[in-house]
Structure formats: C-alpha cells, structure tokens
Amino acid sequence: MDKPIIPYGRQHIDQNDIDAVINTLTSDFLTQGPKVSEFEKKFAEYVGSKYAVAVSNATAGLHIAVMALGLKPGERVITTPITFAASANCVRYCDGEVWFADIDANTYTLSLESTKRLIESKPKGFFKGIIPVDFAGLPVDLEEFRNLANEHNLWIIEDACHAPGGYFTDTKGVKQMCGNGKYADIGIFSFHPVKHIACGEGGMVTTNNEALYNKLSKLRTHGITKDNMEENHGGWYYEMQELGYNYRLTDIQSALGITQLSKNDEGVLKRNEIANRYKEAFRDKIKYQSLPDQTYNAHHLFVIEVVDRKKLYDYLRTHNIFAQIHYIPVHTLPYYKEIGYGDANLRNSENYYSKCISLPMYPTLLEEEQTYVVDRILEFLEEHTK
The missing domain is CATH 3.90.1150.10 (Aspartate Aminotransferase, domain 1)
Structure with missing residues (x-):
C-alpha cells in the first residue's frame, strides 16, 4: 500500500466555504461588490484595526503600502533576509534601496539589536522605514521597534502574512494582535492557499491612519476615486488622481475569505x-x-x-x-x-x-x-x- 503524501502545508475547504462561493457566483456581483467591503470590515474587526483594504495578493499590498508611505527613489528601508523576497522587492518596486539587518538566532525574526546597530552606523535620516516580518507566525515585539522608529523618525510596515491570530503582550499588559496598527503604520496579510486564510490568492492591508487608508484605497484601484473630487458631472463621474494599479480582490475570493476568517x-x-x-x-x-x-x-x-x-x-x-x-x-x-x-x-x-x-x-x-x-x-x- 502506498504511503500517504504529507505536505508541509495544505488548505482546508469545507462545505460552508463552497456554499459561500456558489452563492456569490449566483449573485449580481463577481468582482468589486458587497462581499469585498464585508470582508474588509470583518477582517479589520478581527485584528483590531480601524481600516482594511483587500488586495489581489500580499505582494500588491506591500507595494502600495510602501507607495502610500511616500518612499522616493534612492531612499532606504531595512528588512530581514529571512523572508519571502516580496518583503524586500516592494522597496525595489519604488526604486528604493533595501538594507538587511540580521535575525535573532532563536526567534528567527528581525533582530532589534542588529537593526539598531545598522541605523546608528549611519547619519540621521539615512533610513526611511523598517519592514519586520512575523516569521513562521511568531509576532515581532513591535512596541520595541516603534520606540526605535520614533527615535529616528522611521515608519513601520508589519509583514504579518504568516500571523493572523497571533499576538504579543506589550509593557502595559495589553495583547497586541498582529496587524492591529497600534505600533506599525501598516500591516500586510496573505491569503495564499498554504496560509491560514485561503482565498486562492489575495491579501489585506490594515491601518489606523485614515489618510493612509484613503491613499491605499486609491492605489489599489488605478488611483481612481469618486470621493473628494474637484468636479462632478453626474453619477458616472470619477477622477484618476494619481497613477495606481489594478490590485483589487474579487467578490468570489472575498466570500471565501469571510468563511475562512470565521474559522x-x-x-x-x-x-x-x-x-x-x-x-x-x-x-x-x-x-x-x-x-x-x-x-x-x-x-x-x-x-x-x-x-x-x-x-x-x-x-x-x-x-x-x-x-x-x-x-x-x-x-x-x-x-x-x-x-x-x-x-x-x-x-x-x-x-x-x-x-x-x-x-x-x-x-x-x-x-x-x-x-x-x-x-x-x-x-x-x-x-x-x-
């Protein structure tokens, strides 16, 4: 008898997931419909953030996160080398420079000490941001990184793709859910099939900053908006206010994401x-x-x-x-x-x-x-x- 195949990761799809997708397939919307906003709202509630923006994948989320924070060509961002390439590539997409700090030998996450040494080895203002990764699902202590970032006027993107449902406890004894935006400016999640929440593909960007939320929402949808427009000629009217991307998630994927999130x-x-x-x-x-x-x-x-x-x-x-x-x-x-x-x-x-x-x-x-x-x-x- 053949031995069963045991992979390192596997999605789990049950009848509730299947029914949710079928119901969406027979509804009026397949792409940007009510399920997207429902998923965003429920995900924000789950991690404890004010806002969530659904995107086509986590790489897209990282890209628009760096853009929303205003990274300019040649500016420098620190991240960990022990991560998927997208955590660094998002900086290169904006023509920024990636600098790597070492990991902690026991947690495998970005070392605070190594990051601090790297920052302090350069002139003030040399770096613009830090992208720590909750590697393997282990949350980074972002309170410590926030203190370091504040000292040097840096932003933080938390790559939480491995860690929905994870948390660390801060010095006030408060549980800080991964991606809740308390200590990071933006959080990123992945819905790839081997991750916790399987949507086939997909991602979510979370933040507590309304201005960043509005920027992320536009960048996700071609830079187009119907809000705060200079003119309005009728109900059809929209404005493309900046160069964005088609990084949208579908209603089909969002329906699956909602049922996956509940489990x-x-x-x-x-x-x-x-x-x-x-x-x-x-x-x-x-x-x-x-x-x-x-x-x-x-x-x-x-x-x-x-x-x-x-x-x-x-x-x-x-x-x-x-x-x-x-x-x-x-x-x-x-x-x-x-x-x-x-x-x-x-x-x-x-x-x-x-x-x-x-x-x-x-x-x-x-x-x-x-x-x-x-x-x-x-x-x-x-x-x-x-």
Whole structure:
C-alpha cells in the first residue's frame, strides 16, 4: 500500500466555504461588490484595526503600502533576509534601496539589536522605514521597534502574512494582535492557499491612519476615486488622481475569505496543538523556534534546525513527507547579489538557512500523520549520530 503524501502545508475547504462561493457566483456581483467591503470590515474587526483594504495578493499590498508611505527613489528601508523576497522587492518596486539587518538566532525574526546597530552606523535620516516580518507566525515585539522608529523618525510596515491570530503582550499588559496598527503604520496579510486564510490568492492591508487608508484605497484601484473630487458631472463621474494599479480582490475570493476568517481562531489553536506535540517530541534533541513570554505564535510554519538538512530533506521525501525550506536568505539571491548585497555580514541568517527545515503544519494534519513525521525524523537523527 502506498504511503500517504504529507505536505508541509495544505488548505482546508469545507462545505460552508463552497456554499459561500456558489452563492456569490449566483449573485449580481463577481468582482468589486458587497462581499469585498464585508470582508474588509470583518477582517479589520478581527485584528483590531480601524481600516482594511483587500488586495489581489500580499505582494500588491506591500507595494502600495510602501507607495502610500511616500518612499522616493534612492531612499532606504531595512528588512530581514529571512523572508519571502516580496518583503524586500516592494522597496525595489519604488526604486528604493533595501538594507538587511540580521535575525535573532532563536526567534528567527528581525533582530532589534542588529537593526539598531545598522541605523546608528549611519547619519540621521539615512533610513526611511523598517519592514519586520512575523516569521513562521511568531509576532515581532513591535512596541520595541516603534520606540526605535520614533527615535529616528522611521515608519513601520508589519509583514504579518504568516500571523493572523497571533499576538504579543506589550509593557502595559495589553495583547497586541498582529496587524492591529497600534505600533506599525501598516500591516500586510496573505491569503495564499498554504496560509491560514485561503482565498486562492489575495491579501489585506490594515491601518489606523485614515489618510493612509484613503491613499491605499486609491492605489489599489488605478488611483481612481469618486470621493473628494474637484468636479462632478453626474453619477458616472470619477477622477484618476494619481497613477495606481489594478490590485483589487474579487467578490468570489472575498466570500471565501469571510468563511475562512470565521474559522481562523480554531485553526490557530489546532496549529499550536501540533506545535506543542513537535516541541514535546524534540525537546533537548532538536532546536526549534523559541517563544517569548506572553506571545502567541500563529504557526504558519514549524521550523527546526538540523546539521544534515539536505540529507534529512531527501530522506523525508523518500517517505512521502514533503518538508520545505523557508527561506533562502534574500541577500544571497542572484538579483540582490548583483546589486551588491552578497557580502552583507548576516551571520545568524546564513547559519539559520544552512540548518532550517519546515515540517508539516496545517490544522487538518492528523495526529497519526504527525507521529509518523516525528518518528522518521528521530529515526534519521539516530542513524546519523552513531
């Protein structure tokens, strides 16, 4: 009998999701209709932000976020090298410069100390912003980053694509949900199928700033608006006030997003149960991402570090376990090496990449499947440590 295939991530679509999409398909709107605004409202309520703007994908969201914050050609933004390339590419789309600070060796998120050192090594005003990433679902302590940003007059975009439902607790004892806009100017989320909320594709941009919200809304829709127009010749009239993009989400995707969002708390709870079983099995045997006190990891990923990573990766595939690597450090990718980032001193990031492997992590992962994964890993380690 063939062994079942166990991927690192998998979407879960149930009958409620299917019914929501069918109902939208038989309605009057398929694209920019009432489901988009309903999804935006419910998502803003979920994360605790004032505003949310639905977009075609998180990369589009990052792009218009950088644009809305007014980044000009040649201006510099700091981010982490351990992320998907889009976290850095959004700066390049605006002809800005990306500078990488190192990660913390235990949380795998952008290091506050490394970021501070980088900022303080340059003249005042050298940098314009910071893009921290809630890597694998672990929230960055944005209160600390906000204090640093305020000191140097920087904006913050929180890349929360891995972390809907995650939170950290600030110094006042308040739970700060990822993307709520309390400490970051803008938050970004992804609805790619392997993420928590699957819309096929899609993303959401959150903020508490009304001016940024209005700017994001225009940039998402060709730079066109019917609000605050200089003239109005009739109900058909609109103005294109700046050069924007067609980064809109459809009603079909939004209907799916609404039902997916309603299950996210349950899904994140399940992800944490899976993570805790991994931790129990690997404690004192294998290194995994640390969890700061009073922080709730939304666990898009569960990452471990092993010395013989490539051998383990291949070994697991022979057993139909399709683990993945997240991520190749952005500064080592050919595009970034060609523009001078290849020699960056990012020791923690490169050490992490040499050992990291993401294990199966999704709410429908069966306990017996997880046990099978754990057994194969421990079996591999025993064979390779003799």
